[in-house]
Amino acid sequence: MSKVNEFTAYRGHVISPRDFNSYDDFVDGCLLVDHDGKIVDVGDWTEVLAKHGKAAKVHEYGKRVIMPGFIDLHIHLVQIAQTGRSGDTLLGWLNKYIFPAEVKFARMEHATKLADWFFRELARNGTTLSSVFTSIHKNAADIAFTNAAERGCRVIMGKTLMDRNAPDNLSEDSERSLEESEELCAKWHNYDNGRLLYAFTPRFAPTSTKRQLEGAAELFHKYPGSYMQTHLSENSDEIAWVKELFPGCKNYLDVYASHGLIGKNSLFAHSIHLSDSEIDRLVESGSAAIHCPSSNLFLKSGVFPYLRAKTKGLKIGLGSDVAAGPEMSLFKVMKDAAYVQSELWLAPRELLYLATLSGAKAVNLDDQVGSLEKGKEADFIVVDPTLKSSVPRDILEQDADEILSSMVYVGDDRMVVETYVRGRAIYKAEESNERKRDALNVGS
Numbered sequence: 001m002s003k004v005n006e007f008t009a010y011r012g013h014v015i016s017p018r019d020f021n022s023y024d025d026f027v028d029g030c031l032l033v034d035h036d037g038k039i040v041d042v043g044d045w046t047e048v049l050a051k052h053g054k055a056a057k058v059h060e061y062g063k064r065v066i067m068p069g070f071i072d073l074h075i076h077l078v079q080i081a082q083t084g085r086s087g088d089t090l091l092g093w094l095n096k097y098i099f100p101a102e103v104k105f106a107r108m109e110h111a112t113k114l115a116d117w118f119f120r121e122l123a124r125n126g127t128t129l130s131s132v133f134t135s136i137h138k139n140a141a142d143i144a145f146t147n148a149a150e151r152g153c154r155v156i157m158g159k160t161l162m163d164r165n166a167p168d169n170l171s172e173d174s175e176r177s178l179e180e181s182e183e184l185c186a187k188w189h190n191y192d193n194g195r196l197l198y199a200f201t202p203r204f205a206p207t208s209t210k211r212q213l214e215g216a217a218e219l220f221h222k223y224p225g226s227y228m229q230t231h232l233s234e235n236s237d238e239i240a241w242v243k244e245l246f247p248g249c250k251n252y253l254d255v256y257a258s259h260g261l262i263g264k265n266s267l268f269a270h271s272i273h274l275s276d277s278e279i280d281r282l283v284e285s286g287s288a289a290i291h292c293p294s295s296n297l298f299l300k301s302g303v304f305p306y307l308r309a310k311t312k313g314l315k316i317g318l319g320s321d322v323a324a325g326p327e328m329s330l331f332k333v334m335k336d337a338a339y340v341q342s343e344l345w346l347a348p349r350e351l352l353y354l355a356t357l358s359g360a361k362a363v364n365l366d367d368q369v370g371s372l373e374k375g376k377e378a379d380f381i382v383v384d385p386t387l388k389s390s391v392p393r394d395i396l397e398q399d400a401d402e403i404l405s406s407m408v409y410v411g412d413d414r415m416v417v418e419t420y421v422r423g424r425a426i427y428k429a430e431e432s433n434e435r436k437r438d439a440l441n442v443g444s
C-alpha cells in the first residue's frame with residue numbers, strides 16, 4: 001500500500017546542469033519539494049514516488065521543462081526605464097541617459113513604482129537570483145529591498161557608491177555614503193535566512209575616491225557573506241581614464257586589489273580587456289567575472305575573453321546588464337554569449353550551465369541554488385518553448401539538447417510559464433496579463 005507524504009511534486013521534463021558539458025535529464029521527471037521549499041528528491045517520476053510515497057500535492061506539466069531558475073549577476077534596477085537607448089559608448093551613454101534616470105530615484109514615488117516593475121519583470125523572465133545595483137539613494141534601496149522581500153525574490157543588492165566624477169546630485173559625501181551602506185546591510189543582509197544579501201557597490205573606479213573604495217572594502221570584510229560588486233575593464237576610454245586617475249596602480253584590477261576589494265564574493269562585471277596576469281589574480285583571489293554579452297554588443301565595448309577565463313578556471317556568471325543590455329531575459333543573454341564568440345562554439349548545455357549553476361558558483365551559493373538537487377532550495381522555472389509561435393509544436397518530443405537549443409536561440413520571456421523561489425510561485429503566466437498591462441504604464 002502506498003503511503004501519502006506531505007510534499008509537493010512537480011512532474012515534467014526535468015533538466016538540470018551538472019557542469020559545462022553535462023546535465024541531468026529526466027523526461028518523465030519529478031521534483032519533490034517540502035514545506036520549507038527544499039528539494040527532497042529529484043529523478044524519474046516512478047522511482048521518486050516509489051521511494052517517498054504519493055505526494056500530497058501534484059503539479060502536472062506534461063512534457064514542459066522544469067529547470068533551475070536563471071541567475072542574472074549584473075543588472076541595474078534604476079536603469080529599467082532606459083532599455084534600448086543607444087547611440088554612444090559607455091561614458092557618453094552614462095551621461096546622456098543613465099545619470100539623469102538615476103537622479104529620479106530621490107523621489108520615493110518613482111522609486112516605489114520602478115522597484116515594483118523591476119522585480120515583477122525579473123520573475124516574469126524566470127530569473128530567481130539576481131545581483132542588483134540601485135542608485136546612490138538609501139531610501140530607494142530600502143524600497144527595493146522591501147519589494148524583493150515581499151514578492152519572494154532572491155536578491156544580492158546594494159546602493160551604488162559615487163563620491164566624485166558624477167553629476168552634483170549623484171555625488172555623495174564619502175563618510176555618509178559608507179554609513180548608509182552599512183545601515184542598509186545591517187537591516188537587509190541575510191534577511192529571511194539569506195534570501196536577501198547585501199553587496200557593497202562602488203559603481204566603478206572613476207566615480208569613487210580612495211577613501212570610498214577603502215571604506216567599502218572595510219565593510220565588505222566586516223560582514224560575513226556580504227558581496228562587493230563593481231565594473232571592471234569594460235571600455236577602452238574608461239580604462240585610459242582609470243590609468244590617469246590611479247597612476248600608481250599596475251592595471252585596472254590593481255586599483256580594486258590595492259584598496260582591498262578583491263576576494264571571495266567580489267563580482268566584477270564585464271572584465272573584458274584583461275591581461276593574463278589580471279585573470280590569474282582574479283582566480284587566485286576567488287573573485288568572479290560577470291560576463292554581460294548583450295551589453296557588450298550594445299555599447300560596442302569588446303569581447304569577453306571567454307576561453308582564456310574558462311581555461312584558467314575563473315568563476316564566470318552571466319549578467320543582462322539592463323539597461324546597457326536591452327533585455328532582462330537570460331535566454332537572450334545566453335544567445336548573445338554564443339554569438340559574441342566568433343570562433344568558438346558554445347553548446348546550448350554549456351550556456352544553460354553559465355546561466356544557472358556557474359552563476360551560483362560565482363556567488364558561492366551553489367550549495368543552495370543553481371541546479372535541481374536533493375537538499376538544495378527549490379528555485380526553478382517551468383518552460384514551454386512552444387509558447388513562442390515560431391517554435392515547432394513537436395519540439396518537446398525531442399531530446400533535451402534539441403529543446404535547449406530552441407530555448408537558447410529563439411527563447412524569450414514568452415517561454416516562461418511559472419517561476420518559483422524556495423518552492424513559492426513568484427510568477428504564473430496565466431495570472432499575469434493584467435500585470436503586464438500595468439507594467440506598460442509605469443513610464444520613465
Ligand SMILES: [Zn+2]
Nearest residue numbers: 074231269321
Ligand atoms: Zn553595469
